[in-house]
Structures are given as structure tokens and as C-alpha cells.
Amino acid sequence: MGASPSIELRGVEKEYRRDEFVVPVLQGLDLTVGEGEYLALMGPSGSGKTTLLNLVAGLDVATRGQVIVHGQDLGRLSESEITRWRADNVGFIFQTYNLIPVLTAAENVELPLLLTGLSRKRRRENVATALRVVGLEGREHHYPRQLSGGQEQRVAIARAIVTDPFLLVADEPTGDLDRNTADEILELLEQLNKEFEKTIVMVTHDPLAARRAGRVLHLDKGRLVDDVINEPHAPAAS
Amino acid sequence: MIPFKYNVRNLRVRWKTTLMTVLGTALLVASSCILFGLVEGLEHSLKVSGDPLDLIVLRQGATAETTGGFEGKKADELLTLGGILRDGDGPVGAKELLNIAVAERASGTYNNLIIRGVQPASRKLRPDFKIVAGRDLEPGKGECIVPRSVARLYKGAQIGGQLLFGEKEKYRVVGMFTAGGSQAESEVWADLKDVERNTGRDGSVSCVQLRASGPAEFDQLRKEIEDGAQFRLAAHPETKYFESQSDTSTFFKAAGTLIAILLTFGAMFAAANTMFSAVKSRTREIGTMRALGFSRGDVLMSFLGESVLLSLLGGGLGLLATIPMSLISIETMNSSTFASVNINFRFGPWVMAVAMLMTLVMGLFGGMLPALRAVRLEVISALREL
Ligand SMILES: Nc1ncnc2c1ncn2[C@@H]1O[C@H](COP(=O)(O)OP(=O)(O)OP(=O)(O)O)[C@@H](O)[C@H]1O
Ligand SMILES: [Mg+2]
Numbered sequence: 001m002g003a004s005p006s007i008e009l010r011g012v013e014k015e016y017r018r019d020e021f022v023v024p025v026l027q028g029l030d031l032t033v034g035e036g037e038y039l040a041l042m043g044p045s046g047s048g049k050t051t052l053l054n055l056v057a058g059l060d061v062a063t064r065g066q067v068i069v070h071g072q073d074l075g076r077l078s079e080s081e082i083t084r085w086r087a088d089n090v091g092f093i094f095q096t097y098n099l100i101p102v103l104t105a106a107e108n109v110e111l112p113l114l115l116t117g118l119s120r121k122r123r124r125e126n127v128a129t130a131l132r133v134v135g136l137e138g139r140e141h142h143y144p145r146q147l148s149g150g151q152e153q154r155v156a157i158a159r160a161i162v163t164d165p166f167l168l169v170a171d172e173p174t175g176d177l178d179r180n181t182a183d184e185i186l187e188l189l190e191q192l193n194k195e196f197e198k199t200i201v202m203v204t205h206d207p208l209a210a211r212r213a214g215r216v217l218h219l220d221k222g223r224l225v226d227d228v229i230n231e232p233h234a235p236a237a238s
Numbered sequence: 239m240i241p242f243k244y245n246v247r248n249l250r251v252r253w254k255t256t257l258m259t260v261l262g263t264a265l266l267v268a269s270s271c272i273l274f275g276l277v278e279g280l281e282h283s284l285k286v287s288g289d290p291l292d293l294i295v296l297r298q299g300a301t302a303e304t305t306g307g308f309e310g311k312k313a314d315e316l317l318t319l320g321g322i323l324r325d326g327d328g329p330v331g332a333k334e335l336l337n338i339a340v341a342e343r344a345s346g347t348y349n350n351l352i353i354r355g356v357q358p359a360s361r362k363l364r365p366d367f368k369i370v371a372g373r374d375l376e377p378g379k380g381e382c383i384v385p386r387s388v389a390r391l392y393k394g395a396q397i398g399g400q401l402l403f404g405e406k407e408k409y410r411v412v413g414m415f416t417a418g419g420s421q422a423e424s425e426v427w428a429d430l431k432d433v434e435r436n437t438g439r440d441g442s443v444s445c446v447q448l449r450a451s452g453p454a455e456f457d458q459l460r461k462e463i464e465d466g467a468q469f470r471l472a473a474h475p476e477t478k479y480f481e482s483q484s485d486t487s488t489f490f491k492a493a494g495t496l497i498a499i500l501l502t503f504g505a506m507f508a509a510a511n512t513m514f515s516a517v518k519s520r521t522r523e524i525g526t527m528r529a530l531g532f533s534r535g536d537v538l539m540s541f542l543g544e545s546v547l548l549s550l551l552g553g554g555l556g557l558l559a560t561i562p563m564s565l566i567s568i569e570t571m572n573s574s575t576f577a578s579v580n581i582n583f584r585f586g587p588w589v590m591a592v593a594m595l596m597t598l599v600m601g602l603f604g605g606m607l608p609a610l611r612a613v614r615l616e617v618i619s620a621l622r623e624l
Pocket of ligand 1: 017018043048050619
């Protein structure tokens with residue numbers, strides 16, 4: 001486990017309201033994630049994995065309790081502050097890639113940089129670096145429809161890391177990919193964790209994917225039911 | 239800011255919808271431009287017709303030249319008054335006799351034309367009077383000159399031809415003239431004496447046109463003509479006179495404005511419809527951009543920008559389509575004399591400004607509701623959309 005706490009959840013509860021019904025989704029969650037940790041979230045469908053991920057990423061707010069990320073209590077931020085905070089601190093990786101179809105790979109990766117004050121030249125350099133890290137040099141001018149699923153996810157990962165955020169959140173990043181491609185993506189995530197020291201929170205249904213994370217949390221009906229620290233496995237250890 | 243190319247490319251990707259919206263908008267803008275262009279053309283012809291030092295003298299109580307006749311003797315006396323501008327040929331003032339007669343068009347239909355019997359000075363009293371083809375008429379020889387529009391539309395109105403009005407009245411066409419777009423460009427000009435003889439109205443005139451030598455003389459002249467016991471006539475400042483003749487223009491303007499407003503609403507709904515479906519089909523993209531850190535304001539600007547771009551494309555195309563209109567002139571009726579009036583379409587900066595304003599309004603208001611819908615989307619539910 002990393003040294004200083006990167007993510008802290010204290011007594012977090014999340015409810016959704018549907019008409020007069022209150023649907024409890026997360027209940028009594030306490031959790032500490034260290035800096036540079038690689039965390040996998042598992043659990044049955046509807047157990048609240050995506051909801052938890054959204055809270056940590058600042059896309060949604062807890063009904064009760066505190067969500068503290070990098071020392072920042074997210075519940076205290078206004079909507080525009082949290083929008084800014086996301087731009088500065090979080091990289092998003094989605095199951096369906098969510099690339100903008102009318103923008104090229106390089107333009108998609110450049111998007112988050114448009115929220116920074118970087119010059120055009122610096123932006124281009126950063127985009128090139130990010131695309132190199134994910135192994136897509138030479139594909140800059142391809143549109144998403146001209147890429148395979150695995151390549152699209154690589155572009156999405158490049159987009160997530162281009163602003164150099166400390167936290168990456170991934171919701172079933174390999175859910176739409178075949179085994180081999182999924183393994184390549186997981187390899188890349190592992191590299192980002194080890195080499196670039198990104199804190200990663202990844203939701204997955206795939207036990208093989210979860211095995212690559214340093215730690216696996218199991219959710220059931222909105223409660224934490226299991227918290228397993230993985231043995232460092234072969235490729236990373238030796 | 240969400241890059242503008244995002245919007246441009248989206249318009250290009252759904253080019254069929256874009257094209258239909260653009261064509262629709264273009265049609266609406268073009269129709270409005272044509273209406274406004276004609277109104278402007280009519281107003282222009284009335285405006286250039288009036289010179290601030292010119293007076294039109296009519297019988298008291300008469301509202302138009304065609305109904306304002308009085309005795310020729312009074313007219314002769316009037317032209318000797320001191321305040322009238324003089325040049326080498328004498329006073330800049332002319333007796334004129336108007337006759338409204340039915341003429342046959344080349345197409346075989348009939349219409350009222352004004353035949354104006356003029357004196358030499360009449361030419362100086364019109365802005366930019368020029369003979370552009372043939373020659374000017376010689377007095378007393380039964381000759382006439384015509385404006386281009388009459389030459390084009392009427393039987394025998396070409397140079398060398400003969401214009402016939404009923405049995406007795408006929409004039410040989412010897413030239414074509416322009417008069418700076420003024421009302422004279424709707425009339426046939428003949429010599430005063432010839433018109434007197436042909437109509438059997440010698441000894442009377444329809445009006446006297448004259449120019450004062452200065453503003454003080456202008457006021458003095460008006461007073462003398464209106465109050466002098468020997469005259470007791472009405473001296474209308476030319477600028478006012480033509481303004482009062484512009485009821486047709488007021489009508490066109492009101493109708494045009496109403497139609498333009500309705501058309502703007504129509505185009506607004508078209509733009510709104512297009513943008514609503516754009517927002518709907520791009521919900522997940524909007525959610526993604528918001529997750530990446532783009533603000534609600536960024537989303538608003540992006541979709542409003544797209545809507546305005548869409549409308550401006552239509553507006554631009556509409557304006558382009560209107561340009562050939564500036565080459566045509568349209569024959570209409572003066573509602574007080576029932577004589578033919580020619581209006582040249584004027585594609586002035588005012589028409590352009592109104593058209594551009596219309597499209598801007600269309601784009602902004604048409605795009606507003608869809609853009610607000612995009613803005614109100616919750617990030618997490620937008621991301622769940624397929
Ligand atoms: N916006 C919402 N309004 C109401 N209920 C919601 C909302 N979002 C999620 N829920 C409910 O919260 C529960 C947990 O949803 P969540 O998406 O976190 O599950 P999950 O563990 O990610 O499931 P899956 O593996 O299917 O993605 C579900 O019962 C869901 O119906
Ligand atoms: Mg989920």
C-alpha cells in the first residue's frame with residue numbers, strides 16, 4: 001500500500017430518489033486508498049460499483065459522509081469548482097471509449113488540454129507523448145471509426161493521461177474487448193500504475209483483470225464485503 | 239472552450255439535415271430580402287424624386303399632380319415670380335400637363351401610363367436627367383421619349399416606334415431617358431404643346447414645377463403662391479409631396495415586415511428542430527465532455543454556436559440567391575393614380591443588415607432551447623445514454 005492516503009471515504013452513503021421512494025445504493029462505506037495504489041472494484045450488477053467510482057471521480061456527490069481525494073473534501077466544492085477539479089486531477093476511461101466521432105485521435109487526446117493554458121505547441125507535444133505511451137504513434141489523424149476497439153481504448157487512455165492527472169478511473173475498460181486485446185489494455189494500465197505512478201480505480205467483472213490490480217474490493221448491495229491485497233504477480237515482480 | 243471544428247464537422251457529418259435546414263433558411267431569407275428590397279426600391283424612387291428647393295404647384299385641395307389642374311395663365315404669371323432660380327435659359331420652372339391613358343403592352347394586356355407634357359426646364363427639375371439612347375424630343379413635332387421600363391414593356395415604345403393611346407393620341411418615340419431612379423422613370427414624356435393639342439386641354443396645366451434660388455426664397459415663394467390673391471394655389475415642397483405619395487410603400491413595408499417576422503419564426507423552428515435532434519443524438523458526447531472538465535457554459539456556447547452557424551449558412555445562401563434580383567425591376571400600380579410605377583429592387587446595406595439580423599435571431603433563439611437542454615443534462619445520466 002502506498003504511503004499517504006490518496007482517497008479517503010468516511011461513512012459514505014448514497015441514495016437515489018425515485019418519486020417518493022428513496023433507493024439506498026451505497027451504505028456505510030469507509031475506505032482508504034494509498035497514493036499510487038491500483039484498486040479493482042468487483043461485485044454483482046447493481047451493487048453500486050459505478051456509483052462509488054463516480055463519487056471518487058467527482059462526477060456525483062455523496063448523500064452523507066465525506067469523500068476526500070488528494071486532501072480535498074469533494075462535498076465542499078461548488079459545481080464549477082468540482083468541474084475544474086476533475087479537469088486537473090482525474091483521467092476517465094470508459095467501457096465504450098466515448099471518443100468524439102468527428103475528431104481525430106490527436107484531436108480527441110487534445111480535448112482536455114484545451115482547458116489548460118498551454119500553448120498550441122506544448123499541447124501538440126503532450127498529445128504526441130501521450131499517443132507514444134499508448135503505442136499509437138502514426139495514428140494521429142485517424143478518426144475513431146477508422147480504429148479497432150483496442151485502438152480506440154488506447155486513444156481514450158491517452159486522453160485520460162495527457163493532462164498528467166494523479167488519478168485514473170476506469171469503468172469496465174475491457175468490457176467490450178476480446179481476451180487478447182483486453183490483456184494488452186490491462187498491460188498498459190499496469191504500466192501507467194508502475195511506471196507513471198498513477199493511482200487507478202478500476203471497475204471490472206473480469207477476475208483476470210482484477211488479479212492485475214494490487215488490491216481488490218468486493219461490493220454487494222452497496223456494502224463493502226471483501227478487501228483483498230493481491231500477491232505481487234510474476235510479470236511485475238521479476 | 240469546446241473547439242469550433244467540433245460543430246463544423248458535426249454539421250458536415252449530418253449533411254442531409256444540415257442541407258435541408260440551410261436551404262429552408264435560405265428560402266425564407268431570400269423571400270424577406272426580396273420584399274425589403276422592393277420596399278427600399280420604392281422608397282428610394284420617392285426619395286430621389288424630391289429636391290429640397292423644388293416646389294410642386296397644384297390647385298388648392300388637390301393631392302396629386304394628376305388631379306390638380308388649373309389655368310395656364312396663372313401658371314405663366316407664376317413663372318415670372320422673383321424667387322425662382324434662373325439660369326441662361328430663363329427661370330428653372332416648367333408647366334406640365336399630365337394625361338393618364340391606357341396603353342397596350344407588348345404582351346397584349348393593357349395598363350395605365352402617365353404621359354407628361356413637359357417644357358425644356360422640366361429636365362433640370364429631375365435628378366440626373368439623361369438621354370441614354372436616341373435623342374431628346376423636339377417640341378411640337380409629336381415626339382416623345384420613354385424610360386427603359388416602358389420601352390421594354392409596351393407596344394411601339396421602342397425608338398422609331400409609335401406609342402398609341404386610343405384613337406387620336408399618338409407619339410413617335412425618338413429617345414430613351416433615365417432620371418436617377420426618380421418617379422419620372424415610370425412616365426412617357428412628350429412636348430407640352432403636343433399633349434395640350436392631343437387632349438384638347440390647351441389653356442390648362444396639371445402642375446407647375448419650379449426651383450427656388452435659396453431657402454429664404456423658397457419660403458417666400460410658397461407664401462406668395464398660396465396667399466397671393468392672383469394665385470391661391472397650393473405649393474407643395476417636392477420632398478413632402480413624394481412622401482405623401484408613398485402610401486404604397488408604407489403598405490408594402492408593413493406587409494413585408496409582418497411576413498419577414500413570420501418567416502423568421504418558421505426558420506427558428508427549423509433550426510430548433512435540427513438542434514434538438516443534434517443534442518439528443520450527442521447526449522453521451524456532452525456527458526463525456528462535461529466529465530473531462532468542460533463547463534455548462536462551454537456546452538451552451540458550443541451548441542448555440544452551432545445553431546448560429548447553421549442559420550448564417552442559410553442566411554448567406556439566401557442573400558446570394560437574392561443578388562440576381564437587383565437586375566430586375568417590377569411594374570406595379572400607384573394606388574392613388576392607378577398609373578404604372580416602376581420599382582427597381584435595391585439590394586442595399588439596409589436589406590443586408592436586416593437579413594443578417596434575422597438569421598442571427600433565428601440561430602440564437604432557435605438554438606436556445608436545445609442548447610439549454612444540453613446544459614441541463616446531468617453528467618452521470620448523460621454518460622449512461624447509448
Ligand atoms: N441516477 C440514478 N437514479 C436512480 N437509481 C440509480 C441511479 N444510478 C444508479 N442507480 C441505481 O443504483 C444501483 C447501483 O447502480 P450502479 O450503476 O452503481 O451499479 P453497478 O455496480 O455499476 O452495476 P453494473 O455492474 O451493472 O454496472 C442500481 O440499482 C441502479 O439502479
Ligand atoms: Mg456499472
